[in-house]
Amino acid sequence: MNGIRNVSLVGVGGQGILLASEILCRVALLAGRDVKKSEVHGMAQRGGSVVSQVRVGERVHSPLVAVGATDFLVAFEKLEALRFAHFLKPDGLAIVNEQEIRPVTVSTGQAVWPADLDARLRSTFPRLDRVPALAIATGLGNVRVVNVVMIGALSRHLDFDEDLFPRAIEDLVPEKVRALNLRAFEAGRAAIPEPWV
Amino acid sequence: MPDDETNRRVLSGNEAIAHGAWAAGVQVASAYPGTPSTEILENIAKFSDVYCEWAVNEKVGMEVAIGASIAGSRALTAMKHVGLNVAMDPLMTFAYIGANGGMVVVTADDPGMHSSQNEQDNRHVARFGKLPMLEPSDSQECYDMVRAAIPMSEEFEVPVLIRTTTRVSHSSGIVDLGEFRRAPASGRKYSKDIARTIPVPMHARGMRVRLEEKLERLAEHAETSPFERWERGSRAIGIVASGIGYAHAREAFPDASFLKLGIVYPLPERRIRAFAASVERLLVVEEGDAFLEEQILALGIPVERPARSLRIGELDPDRLAALAAAVAGKDAPSPPAPLRGLPPRPPVLCPGCSHRGVFDSLHRLGATVTGDIGCYSLGAFAPLSAMDTVVCMGASVTAAHGMEKAGRTGRLAAVIGDSTFFHSGITGLLNMVYNRSRGTVVVLDNETTAMTGHQEHPGTGRTLQGQKTPKVAIEDVARGLGVRRVRVVDPYDLEATHAALKEEMDAPEPSVVVCRRPCILGARVKVEHRYAIDADRCSGCAVCLRLGCPALETSEDLAAKTGKPKARINAVLCAGCGLCVQVCRFDAVREEARS
Numbered sequence: 149m150n151g152i153r154n155v156s157l158v159g160v161g162g163q164g165i166l167l168a169s170e171i172l173c174r175v176a177l178l179a180g181r182d183v184k185k186s187e188v189h190g191m192a193q194r195g196g197s198v199v200s201q202v203r204v205g206e207r208v209h210s211p212l213v214a215v216g217a218t219d220f221l222v223a224f225e226k227l228e229a230l231r232f233a234h235f236l237k238p239d240g241l242a243i244v245n246e247q248e249i250r251p252v253t254v255s256t257g258q259a260v261w262p263a264d265l266d267a268r269l270r271s272t273f274p275r276l277d278r279v280p281a282l283a284i285a286t287g288l289g290n291v292r293v294v295n296v297v298m299i300g301a302l303s304r305h306l307d308f309d310e311d312l313f314p315r316a317i318e319d320l321v322p323e324k325v326r327a328l329n330l331r332a333f334e335a336g337r338a339a340i341p342e343p344w345v
Numbered sequence: 346m347p348d349d350e351t352n353r354r355v356l357s358g359n360e361a362i363a364h365g366a367w368a369a370g371v372q373v374a375s376a377y378p379g380t381p382s383t384e385i386l387e388n389i390a391k392f393s394d395v396y397c398e399w400a401v402n403e404k405v406g407m408e409v410a411i412g413a414s415i416a417g418s419r420a421l422t423a424m425k426h427v428g429l430n431v432a433m434d435p436l437m438t439f440a441y442i443g444a445n446g447g448m449v450v451v452t453a454d455d456p457g458m459h460s461s462q463n464e465q466d467n468r469h470v471a472r473f474g475k476l477p478m479l480e481p482s483d484s485q486e487c488y489d490m491v492r493a494a495i496p497m498s499e500e501f502e503v504p505v506l507i508r509t510t511t512r513v514s515h516s517s518g519i520v521d522l523g524e525f526r527r528a529p530a531s532g533r534k535y536s537k538d539i540a541r542t543i544p545v546p547m548h549a550r551g552m553r554v555r556l557e558e559k560l561e562r563l564a565e566h567a568e569t570s571p572f573e574r575w576e577r578g579s580r581a582i583g584i585v586a587s588g589i590g591y592a593h594a595r596e597a598f599p600d601a602s603f604l605k606l607g608i609v610y611p612l613p614e615r616r617i618r619a620f621a622a623s624v625e626r627l628l629v630v631e632e633g634d635a636f637l638e639e640q641i642l643a644l645g646i647p648v649e650r651p652a653r654s655l656r657i658g659e660l661d662p663d664r665l666a667a668l669a670a671a672v673a674g675k676d677a678p679s680p681p682a683p684l685r686g687l688p689p690r691p692p693v694l695c696p697g698c699s700h701r702g703v704f705d706s707l708h709r710l711g712a713t714v715t716g717d718i719g720c721y722s723l724g725a726f727a728p729l730s731a732m733d734t735v736v737c738m739g740a741s742v743t744a745a746h747g748m749e750k751a752g753r754t755g756r757l758a759a760v761i762g763d764s765t766f767f768h769s770g771i772t773g774l775l776n777m778v779y780n781r782s783r784g785t786v787v788v789l790d791n792e793t794t795a796m797t798g799h800q801e802h803p804g805t806g807r808t809l810q811g812q813k814t815p816k817v818a819i820e821d822v823a824r825g826l827g828v829r830r831v832r833v834v835d836p837y838d839l840e841a842t843h844a845a846l847k848e849e850m851d852a853p854e855p856s857v858v859v860c861r862r863p864c865i866l867g868a869r870v871k872v873e874h875r876y877a878i879d880a881d882r883c884s885g886c887a888v889c890l891r892l893g894c895p896a897l898e899t900s901e902d903l904a905a906k907t908g909k910p911k912a913r914i915n916a917v918l919c920a921g922c923g924l925c926v927q928v929c930r931f932d933a934v935r936e937e938a939r940s
Contacts, residue, residue: 162695175356183517184518233684253690256891
């Protein structure tokens with residue numbers, strides 16, 4: 149990994165994006181790299197669009213990723229993947245959770261849900277990994293682990309030692325849900341058969 | 346949090362400030378929550394050897410810290426930028442009195458207004474109050490600067506301000522905590538000396554002169570402070586930078602020379618002159634107003650000002666890249682544009698939010714509603730559309746009173762949260778009683794400070810450090826202030842809520858309606874019901890959708906009679922509040938077995 153790797157995690161407030169970005173930071177720390185992370189709290193979290201960015205490298209100054217400079221766009225929801233598509237580098241990879249959460253602006257008729265969402269995802273992202281994270285998490289018995297499933301999928305593309313992720317998860321999640329989260333991570337990892345090169 | 350072998354941790358700016366406070370030997374910390382400052386106290390509270398409390402408001406937090414400092418203890422208070430407005434009165438005079446035990450005041454500004462109603466730059470407070478201010482640019486500096494601010498406060502006998510901005514408070518980075526030991530106590534004692542602690546005019550005049558002398562010595566201190574860092578690069582461009590602006594600028598101008606300022610008031614004049622003389626072109630990068638730039642210009646040092654537009658909003662790498670292009674005489678970079686035509690996703694009241702039914706009722710009652718600061722500001726937006734004004738903490742109550750006295754007719758209500766009521770609603774309510782108001786104050790009591798992440802307050806019966814304490818009931822406070830019409834309703838009961846609001850708004854004397862239901866996001870709340878739409882019964886009338894609940898969606902299935910889309914409940918999101926059951930006229934909402 150030469151230079152800085154930029155990861156943008158996007159989704160809807162309440163999907164557990166902050167924990168996902170914390171795990172990534174912890175992995176970077178354990179790997180001896182420099183890391184910076186940004187996120188928003190407060191009003192911005194109440195069911196609205198949420199972005200957290202993580203930058204990993206030898207020396208990182210700014211916690212924010214420039215537009216068009218993201219290497220990995222990890223989208224926890226399909227519409228949010230499109231909303232933040234411009235964050236991605238032209239050769240960047242989008243990892244998208246197969247989940248749709250309709251904003252209130254759609255149900256109240258202020259806006260229209262894009263009917264061609266899947267086609268637009270394919271045409272927008274030449275490099276696209278689709279992850280059925282909600283189905284996987286539901287299968288594991290807890291929809292809240294969608295975030296760790298997504299980190300599992302992302303981990304296939306990062307060159308950290310594989311065992312650093314489980315270590316970071318163990319450090320960060322409470323004891324009683326530790327085993328569940330480790331299973332979620334493995335399931336997310338297994339959802340990506342062949343990493344892109 | 347487990348360490349790695351070297352005591353390096355990933356910490357947010359706020360967590361780093363808390364670690365710095367512990368290491369600096371802070372003994373008393375008091376604050377009111379406010380984004381982006383809240384996590385400072387929450388993290389200091391994890392150190393059991395620091396006395397730590399949620400104050401009722403920022404003025405109280407400041408005064409508690411002042412009392413502790415006068416008593417010889419090391420003290421900290423922290424608040425969001427607008428919180429410092431509330432605490433200005435004690436701060437401006439304590440500047441004259443001066444610190445005994447070291448005292449740090451953290452102001453967390455919010456450029457870009459991620460979670461605030463304005464983006465005032467509180468560096469001006471340093472100049473206004475004649476106090477030193479430090480501005481960290483990352484988590485490591487947050488830690489280091491708090492540790493330096495406490496001895497600085499004791500040496501110069503002034504409270505020391507630390508200014509963060511959202512991207513410093515809420516960004517995380519690696520912090521080397523070093524040995525991470527608690528500093529030995531200052532040994533400062535309180536001894537009565539009213540010439541030092543009572544600023545009656547004959548004492549205050551002398552204090553004023555001494556404060557100017559302290560500022561001169563502080564400027565001299567800044568000349569040799571390790572936080573003012575000269576990073577030698579190309580002589581072609583020199584940048585004076587502070588805070589998060591420095592972090593962005595280091596990447597946008599990789600070859601430039603930097604004078605990185607840590608003490609942003611008072612400025613080290615000789616160092617700035619020497620730096621300016623060493624470079625061909627001088628720029629200033631700072632987040633907020635032209636605070637440094639104007640002071641440097643006032644020294645007679647020419648500064649290039651290629652981008653005034655950087656003054657508004659938050660700095661980011663793209664804006665710095667545009668600045669770098671302008672400085673190099675190149676065309677502005679054109680980063681990829683966002684896709685167009687996507688449905689917006691603004692923040693909304695959560696599924697199951699106990700405020701939703703209250704706003705639905707106020708909307709249907711056609712009330713003019715003065716609002717306040719909290720999640721419930723979201724009640725202003727469609728489809729609830731039940732709020733007319735928001736100004737600042739507590740202004741719902743007083744602005745409603747003002748509107749009434751100005752002759753506004755029709756139904757009128759002030760809507761305020763429980764934590765905000767304790768913060769600054771009480772004085773306004775007392776004013777209403779005293780001045781013969783007939784207004785109605787609706788307290789949205791979700792038994793927590795929800796917006797900032799569920800902090801305790803006087804109504805919860807628990808302190809910041811988790812101890813039990815007497816629970817103050819809002820209805821008792823209202824009665825104690827002299828309000829005779831006081832009601833408590835369950836906002837999940839739409840009919841009762843609607844009736845109570847109507848009756849009280851129509852009554853010719855001041856009234857208080859406490860709408861009590863715990864925040865659905867609270868740790869102790871369990872989802873008890875789950876609902877689904879019976880598609881055979883749904884007529885597509887969309888009445889349920891007027892609730893603006895994120896769990897209610899329109900489906901692709903059209904109702905045969907009306908041709909309108911039927912409603913659908915997103916089972917993952919539904920929190921089982923049952924409001925949609927109450928508004929549906931076709932009995933189409935059914936309770937589902939819980940999985």
